[in-house]
Amino acid sequence: MNIIACIKQVPDTEAIIRTDATNPSKIVERDIKFILNPYDEYAIEESLRIKEKTGNGEITIITIGPERSETAIRDGLAMGADNAIRIWDDTLADIDPFTTALLLSKTISQMEYDLIICGKQAIDDDYIQTPSILAELLSIPQIQFITSQEINTSERTITCTQEIDGGRRTVRAKLPVVITTPKGLNEPRYPSLRGKMQAKKKEIPVKSLKDLGITENVMDLIKIKTMKLSPPPSRKAGRILEGEPEEVVIELIRLLREEAKVL
Amino acid sequence: MKVYVFIEHNGEAVRKPCLELIGGARKHLPEAEITAMCAGQEIPDRVRHLPVDNIIHIKSDALTDYTSERHSYAISEALKNSIPDIILISATFQGRDLAPRLSAKLNIPLISECTGINVDNSNINLIHPMFGGRAIASVSTTKDEPFIATIRPNAFPSVDGEGNPQIEEVKVDIPDDIQTVEVLSVEDTTGDMPDVAEAPIVVSGGRGMKGPENFKMLEELAKVLGGAVGASRSAVDEGWMPQSHQVGQTGKTISPNLYIACGISGAIQHRAGMSSSKCIVAINTDPEAEIFKIADYGIVSDLFKIVPLMIEKLS
Numbered sequence: 110m111n112i113i114a115c116i117k118q119v120p121d122t123e124a125i126i127r128t129d130a131t132n133p134s135k136i137v138e139r140d141i142k143f144i145l146n147p148y149d150e151y152a153i154e155e156s157l158r159i160k161e162k163t164g165n166g167e168i169t170i171i172t173i174g175p176e177r178s179e180t181a182i183r184d185g186l187a188m189g190a191d192n193a194i195r196i197w198d199d200t201l202a203d204i205d206p207f208t209t210a211l212l213l214s215k216t217i218s219q220m221e222y223d224l225i226i227c228g229k230q231a232i233d234d235d236y237i238q239t240p241s242i243l244a245e246l247l248s249i250p251q252i253q254f255i256t257s258q259e260i261n262t263s264e265r266t267i268t269c270t271q272e273i274d275g276g277r278r279t280v281r282a283k284l285p286v287v288i289t290t291p292k293g294l295n296e297p298r299y300p301s302l303r304g305k306m307q308a309k310k311k312e313i314p315v316k317s318l319k320d321l322g323i324t325e326n327v328m329d330l331i332k333i334k335t336m337k338l339s340p341p342p343s344r345k346a347g348r349i350l351e352g353e354p355e356e357v358v359i360e361l362i363r364l365l366r367e368e369a370k371v372l
Numbered sequence: 373m374k375v376y377v378f379i380e381h382n383g384e385a386v387r388k389p390c391l392e393l394i395g396g397a398r399k400h401l402p403e404a405e406i407t408a409m410c411a412g413q414e415i416p417d418r419v420r421h422l423p424v425d426n427i428i429h430i431k432s433d434a435l436t437d438y439t440s441e442r443h444s445y446a447i448s449e450a451l452k453n454s455i456p457d458i459i460l461i462s463a464t465f466q467g468r469d470l471a472p473r474l475s476a477k478l479n480i481p482l483i484s485e486c487t488g489i490n491v492d493n494s495n496i497n498l499i500h501p502m503f504g505g506r507a508i509a510s511v512s513t514t515k516d517e518p519f520i521a522t523i524r525p526n527a528f529p530s531v532d533g534e535g536n537p538q539i540e541e542v543k544v545d546i547p548d549d550i551q552t553v554e555v556l557s558v559e560d561t562t563g564d565m566p567d568v569a570e571a572p573i574v575v576s577g578g579r580g581m582k583g584p585e586n587f588k589m590l591e592e593l594a595k596v597l598g599g600a601v602g603a604s605r606s607a608v609d610e611g612w613m614p615q616s617h618q619v620g621q622t623g624k625t626i627s628p629n630l631y632i633a634c635g636i637s638g639a640i641q642h643r644a645g646m647s648s649s650k651c652i653v654a655i656n657t658d659p660e661a662e663i664f665k666i667a668d669y670g671i672v673s674d675l676f677k678i679v680p681l682m683i684e685k686l687s
């Protein structure tokens with residue numbers, strides 16, 4: 110089983126997001142700690158479990174990201190992934206999910222693979238688009254938000270359960286497919302010291318657009334763009350209801366009915 | 373302007389978030405001609421009477437089970453000669469799975485996970501929270517061309533009432549050799565409770581609930597309110613509630629009319645999933661808890677006293 114894990118480096122979940130005064134569609138990156146996208150950690154963990162179970166093949170991490178993304182890649186390598194490729198070019202700074210998926214598909218279609226694993230969502234743009242576009246561009250099936258998977262290597266099929274609204278379903282597909290990983294699928298391992306040492310030594314080739322055979326101007330490929338980022342509407346602290354529990358509950362219900370009008 | 377809304381159904385009923393798409397289109401794009409697009413061998417009767425201008429029934433027996441591969445193929449075939457200006461799809465499981473694939477098939481932009489539409493002269497921007505809601509993006513397409521937008525549940529008012537739309541049936545042949553998943557089984561696990569992401573009211577519990585047995589109490593409260601039960605990550609990681617109920621940055625992002633947080637401290641990752649709720653109530657013994665900073669109504673008290681009283685007074 111050759112597995113490709115697509116990962117992204119994103120701001121830490123607690124990072125303070127401020128917009129750039131000179132460019133309101135961008136955030137100020139200085140002072141932000143970047144981490145491996147938490148959902149992509151589940152993706153790497155699942156790829157390791159599949160490799161351990163099927164007993165052969167390699168796991169290759171692919172990311173489209175600037176130099177700082179190397180830290181996220183090395184985190185994945187330290188967990189146990191075998192290889193990594195980073196795609197970058199300074200024109201890629203504002204790419205959208207479509208362009209991301211397009212570049213991933215160009216890279217992946219030149220490789221031998223049985224399975225592509227992505228995180229459910231990148232917690233910076235929160236778009237939930239890339240994996241499904243990638244599957245379409247590669248003309249292969251997709252199984253998103255999986256809660257378990259079972260691979261049959263002789264039949265070359267994968268059977269997964271998925272969380273759907275109000276329930277779950279079980280689906281099966283012929284490999285290769287794109288699967289996406291939500292929280293709850295597994296518990297990502299901590300890298301061992303040896304894993305970390307090995308990861309440090311690995312070469313991470315960087316591919317440019319030219320290497321991928323892309324001659325178009327990236328600006329012509331991008332389909333959507335952020336015009337402006339604003340802080341969320343601020344919520345002011347409301348009222349603390351005081352008194353005996355019984356009084357407080359009666360007052361709360363009255364306020365919910367008459368003031369907030371939500372009951 | 374032509375707006376198509378995708379109507380998701382299970383053979384019998386229409387999903388509520390899809391009715392909100394019609395409400396949103398009516399409110400923000402009042403001039404638009406609205407067409408409801410529904411796929412399946414059979415479609416529910418309700419669809420035929422939706423308050424819209426037209427219905428397109430995309431028909432094939434290969435569409436009985438939802439799969440992104442067959443549905444995106446069928447829709448793109450049905451639309452290939454006339455792509456509307458905007459296609460609205462709900463950010464449900466199906467919508468999230470389908471919309472990106474469809475956008476790639478039609479080669480048109482997708483603006484996903486939106487919570488609003490801004491129309492300013494002829495410019496249309498979609499409101500899309502990023503960074504777990506720590507920034508709100510105004511997003512548009514780079515070219516003046518048709519696009520798809522997925523809209524999160526509870527972003528727009530739902531519509532009721534009936535209309536007398538024109539119904540057009542489009543039969544689509546789906547090739548047998550299309551690379552697709554095969555649906556083996558579908559199971560309903562929430563019964564008659566609405567899904568956390570779509571419920572108008574959510575009663576959520578955190579570590580302050582002390583154990584799984586106490587979530588029964590929240591279920592009871594949710595029931596009398598017609599809502600669903602949510603949970604913080606701590607409660608999920610303890611195994612007190614299933615993952616599908618987790619609210620927050622690595623759980624669900626929701627915006628119900630009313631969110632009641634019981635024994636939840638209000639960590640930033642939790643707030644990422646619920647701070648756009650219309651009204652927030654917090655019940656917590658710690659007056660310093662972060663959750664009070666965003667709550668409209670706070671009760672500094674033991675939830676084990678307050679919640680049973682709420683059930684009693686509301687029943």
Ligand SMILES: Cc1cc2nc3c(=O)[nH]c(=O)nc-3n(C[C@H](O)[C@H](O)[C@H](O)COP(=O)(O)OP(=O)(O)OC[C@H]3O[C@@H](n4cnc5c(N)ncnc54)[C@H](O)[C@@H]3O)c2cc1C
Pocket residue numbers: 122147577578579580581603604605606607618619620621622623624634635636637638639640641642645655656657658661673674675676
């Ligand atoms: C990458 C990452 C992603 C995360 N994603 C999420 C996420 O999606 N969702 C999420 O929720 N968290 C998430 N977290 C975790 C988050 O940081 C907090 O740890 C978590 O939200 C805390 O849960 P809690 O409020 O239930 O527990 P605690 O913080 O332990 O709070 C329990 C609260 O209960 C109160 N309490 C105790 N007893 C009572 C009583 N009898 N009556 C009333 N109140 C009582 C206490 O005063 C306290 O405020 C994430 C963290 C990371 C690092």
Ligand SMILES: Nc1ncnc2c1ncn2[C@@H]1O[C@H](COP(=O)(O)O)[C@@H](O)[C@H]1O
Pocket residue numbers: 115116117146148149152171172173174206209226227228229230231232234235236237238239240
């Ligand atoms: N720049 C990127 N490089 C590699 N993979 C990515 C990139 N952006 C997104 N992905 C993958 O697609 C998933 C969903 O991202 P998104 O569509 O942005 O929410 C992520 O969890 C990654 O697995």
